[in-house]
Amino acid sequence: MSILSTSHLSLSIGEHRILSDISFSVESGEIIGLIGPNGSGKTTLFNVLSGFLKPSTGTIHLRGEDITHLSPAKRAGQGIGRVFQNFGIFREMTLIENVLVALEALPKEERKNRGDLKKLAMETLEMVGLEGNAHTKAGSLSGGQMRLLEIARTLMSGKELFLLDEPTAGVSPKLTQQVADLILQLKKQGKTVLVVEHDLPFIGSICDRVIVMDVGKVVLTGKPNEVKQSKELRELYFGADPTT
Amino acid sequence: MRRAAQPSEYMQLLANALIAGSLAALIAGGLALVYGVLGVFNMALGQLVLFGGYSTWWLHQVVHLPLIPSVLGGLASGALMTWFTFEIFVNPFYKHHRFLPLVTTIAWSMILDGMMLLLFEERPRSILPGLKKTFEIQGARISVEQCILILLTLVALLAFAYVFHRTSFGRKLRAVVQHDSAALSLGINSAVLHRVIFIVSGVFAGAGGIFIGIDQNLSPTFAFPLTIKAYAAIIAGGKGNIWGAIFCAYLIAGLEQVLVGVHWFGAFYVPAGYQQTVALLFIIFFLLLKPSGLFSSQSRTA
Amino acid sequence: MRKFLALSSLAAMALAACSAGGGDTIKLGFIGPLTGDAASYGADTLHGMQIAVDEINAAGGIGGKQIEIIAEDGKCTGADAATAAQKLMNIDKVVAIIGGQCSGETLAAAPIAEMAKVVMISPVSTSPDVTEAGEFIFRNSPSDALKTKAMAKVFAEKNYAKIAIISENTDYATALRDSLVAAVGTDAMVFNETSEPGTKDFRSLMTRLEDAEFDVFVPNGQSDAFIAAAMQQYREAGFTAPAFSQDVADSANLGQIAGEAVEGMELINTSSKLGDTGPDSFAVHFRAKHGEPQSNLSFATLSYDATNLLAKVIGEVGTDGTAVRDAVAKITYEGAAGTFSFDANGDVVGIGYVLKKFEGGKIVELNTVTPD
Numbered sequence: 001m002s003i004l005s006t007s008h009l010s011l012s013i014g015e016h017r018i019l020s021d022i023s024f025s026v027e028s029g030e031i032i033g034l035i036g037p038n039g040s041g042k043t044t045l046f047n048v049l050s051g052f053l054k055p056s057t058g059t060i061h062l063r064g065e066d067i068t069h070l071s072p073a074k075r076a077g078q079g080i081g082r083v084f085q086n087f088g089i090f091r092e093m094t095l096i097e098n099v100l101v102a103l104e105a106l107p108k109e110e111r112k113n114r115g116d117l118k119k120l121a122m123e124t125l126e127m128v129g130l131e132g133n134a135h136t137k138a139g140s141l142s143g144g145q146m147r148l149l150e151i152a153r154t155l156m157s158g159k160e161l162f163l164l165d166e167p168t169a170g171v172s173p174k175l176t177q178q179v180a181d182l183i184l185q186l187k188k189q190g191k192t193v194l195v196v197e198h199d200l201p202f203i204g205s206i207c208d209r210v211i212v213m214d215v216g217k218v219v220l221t222g223k224p225n226e227v228k229q230s231k232e233l234r235e236l237y238f239g240a241d242p243t244t
Numbered sequence: 245m246r247r248a249a250q251p252s253e254y255m256q257l258l259a260n261a262l263i264a265g266s267l268a269a270l271i272a273g274g275l276a277l278v279y280g281v282l283g284v285f286n287m288a289l290g291q292l293v294l295f296g297g298y299s300t301w302w303l304h305q306v307v308h309l310p311l312i313p314s315v316l317g318g319l320a321s322g323a324l325m326t327w328f329t330f331e332i333f334v335n336p337f338y339k340h341h342r343f344l345p346l347v348t349t350i351a352w353s354m355i356l357d358g359m360m361l362l363l364f365e366e367r368p369r370s371i372l373p374g375l376k377k378t379f380e381i382q383g384a385r386i387s388v389e390q391c392i393l394i395l396l397t398l399v400a401l402l403a404f405a406y407v408f409h410r411t412s413f414g415r416k417l418r419a420v421v422q423h424d425s426a427a428l429s430l431g432i433n434s435a436v437l438h439r440v441i442f443i444v445s446g447v448f449a450g451a452g453g454i455f456i457g458i459d460q461n462l463s464p465t466f467a468f469p470l471t472i473k474a475y476a477a478i479i480a481g482g483k484g485n486i487w488g489a490i491f492c493a494y495l496i497a498g499l500e501q502v503l504v505g506v507h508w509f510g511a512f513y514v515p516a517g518y519q520q521t522v523a524l525l526f527i528i529f530f531l532l533l534k535p536s537g538l539f540s541s542q543s544r545t546a
Numbered sequence: 547m548r549k550f551l552a553l554s555s556l557a558a559m560a561l562a563a564c565s566a567g568g569g570d571t572i573k574l575g576f577i578g579p580l581t582g583d584a585a586s587y588g589a590d591t592l593h594g595m596q597i598a599v600d601e602i603n604a605a606g607g608i609g610g611k612q613i614e615i616i617a618e619d620g621k622c623t624g625a626d627a628a629t630a631a632q633k634l635m636n637i638d639k640v641v642a643i644i645g646g647q648c649s650g651e652t653l654a655a656a657p658i659a660e661m662a663k664v665v666m667i668s669p670v671s672t673s674p675d676v677t678e679a680g681e682f683i684f685r686n687s688p689s690d691a692l693k694t695k696a697m698a699k700v701f702a703e704k705n706y707a708k709i710a711i712i713s714e715n716t717d718y719a720t721a722l723r724d725s726l727v728a729a730v731g732t733d734a735m736v737f738n739e740t741s742e743p744g745t746k747d748f749r750s751l752m753t754r755l756e757d758a759e760f761d762v763f764v765p766n767g768q769s770d771a772f773i774a775a776a777m778q779q780y781r782e783a784g785f786t787a788p789a790f791s792q793d794v795a796d797s798a799n800l801g802q803i804a805g806e807a808v809e810g811m812e813l814i815n816t817s818s819k820l821g822d823t824g825p826d827s828f829a830v831h832f833r834a835k836h837g838e839p840q841s842n843l844s845f846a847t848l849s850y851d852a853t854n855l856l857a858k859v860i861g862e863v864g865t866d867g868t869a870v871r872d873a874v875a876k877i878t879y880e881g882a883a884g885t886f887s888f889d890a891n892g893d894v895v896g897i898g899y900v901l902k903k904f905e906g907g908k909i910v911e912l913n914t915v916t917p918d
Contacts, residue, residue, distance in 0.1 A: 256749075256753045461774050464583070517741060
């Protein structure tokens, strides 16, 4: 069954049409890549999906339920996790506090099932190899470490659907591999991931399907290989081919 | 005839600075929290300070309740008035633009000025009238009430520090201060926290008003200078950095006392009329040299 | 929407208050602080004026015409008083004005009254500058130039040779300080500081005061809030030297908020028993209507006398400004405060000073002081 589906989503701000008529659905356990040039509306779409922006028209369904009018906090409670392009971590808090606050924000019943939250927070840091920095401020981490921390935190707070906004931007090649591994691990646990990325090889290596966006519209969907060879993608990134 | 400054005089200046600084820290601390979390300027702060003080005066001097219930009542009515301020003059506006409450709270401050004149009249009021019993520590004269006020301020700040840095609630508060949308996407209900924070700032402000009403006296035109000093402290402290603001509140109060109280270079005194300009010069100085403030953090840049 | 409704109803109330009155009446203006720190002066003087007008109107008015009071809030500031004066002269076209009360108000309103040829009588303003304010400006409270001479005389009698003074930075308080300096000499002022209006923290000045040798401390404020805080912190700092103040300290409220801190403090003012002369005196009528005065009965009495004096003059010479001015300048009036007249500058002659003292939380009058 599809975990997330959108139908005819559009968003206008003033006279500008930022998103138009976006419909797609995502199956549980899929990793979907969202690509397209800068300004094509990818981050805006994430903001609409996670509730920070209200769509002008259209609906969003999570596991068949209409969530179009829920607040970001409510959607988080329903299992949507967001990893921000400009790092959604709390820089003046320690690493362990960063994870702990996410666990403490869970609904009461769910918190009870987790047992000792501090222990769990430490295990989360161990998972991404940051346990040595548990008591340093998160602001002192490198970009890649911040990504790992943010993804691990989202994972451990029991989210089902992950919206990752450029997880490899500003990340060293070595850590990029670690981020990719972590995303594949999410898939193994049955989670669903939407990932916005400019790094096409990265997308190719982890995604089941790719959605290509341009000027607020979905222009193409398909398997990574099909999309890579498509004429549309080449035109988008390199301009129209004069030979055809 | 002038003689050289005695060590006891420096002790007295220190005591004076602690008294004035405690008051300033109470008011500026709450304000910094509100600015850090909501990004909102509350220009009716000084009026909320006076409201807490006047309510306590009314309960103690008119209703004749004992002092402690009166103080608790004053804090409670300060909190209620702040809540009302939030719901009517801040909440409907700040989501659209965080500068809108600047205008609405200025209007509200004027209405409150008029209301307090009607309710409490124009004459000055004192919660504990008359002379306080003073004693000497290391040559500094200080009253029992002032000692209690300094200590209670410290206790309040320490209690707040504990909650802010060591509890789950405090972690959520800090998360909202540092990255509002990330906190939201973790499921932290920031709307409720915003309300709580605003009311907490009102309780601190009310405590400041009670402080003034006990140590000095309350008069209805006293509100605006209080607001200005609190803003000086949060700007100098790094906007949104609560401990920076509290530190700077003590610092500005200390500077005010020292500036006027010290016989500079054994040669001259600064006229007392310049005392109140210290806060304003502080704002200008920091805006010129370090717009981000003394302890700036990246969590909120205005 | 709720807020809009609330605000517009407030505005409607304000408009209704402005447009009351009208008809064939003789209009007398009032300028004084109705809000702010000094509002107690405004309340007492307006009440005194109101009692006079009610009595005159009950007795048939002036030549059959009723008197109407147009009261404007001068807020104890020059700017607001000037606005009030413009409105009273240009829109209401008043015949004469009781006011301003604060000296700053009177000085700002004076040029406007001069231009419009409208007589102003102030029952409270005592700044020496008011003497020169103009030909249409009178006052029936004595000038501070005289008050400080009276203070200097008392200081000499009590051997107060060295004086420490803290003044509030307002027209009234700084003018009083300057004329006190002129009366006692610069050398006698061993400590002379000025604080911004509304200051309540004098502790650093008190620390400095410990370095000065002085015989008497003068808290020279424009409001009793200032004097209360200064006196509390003076006594709490351990000073035992006597304190001496001026007419602002002549406030029952000061004894209530400062308590023991002002015990024994002496001050110079016009008698607060002006008008309190017997069972059917002005004081009895005032208390029956308005209770205890908020600041000082004398302010109310002088305002009452000034209003009656104006009514008498207008009854005799009509409403022409210059005619009223000439008649006021010549009159010797027997009022509730005593018999008084005006000198060539419009300053009162015949209202003297009294030395007063806080005893047991109350202000008692010791003896009259006549400056040389």
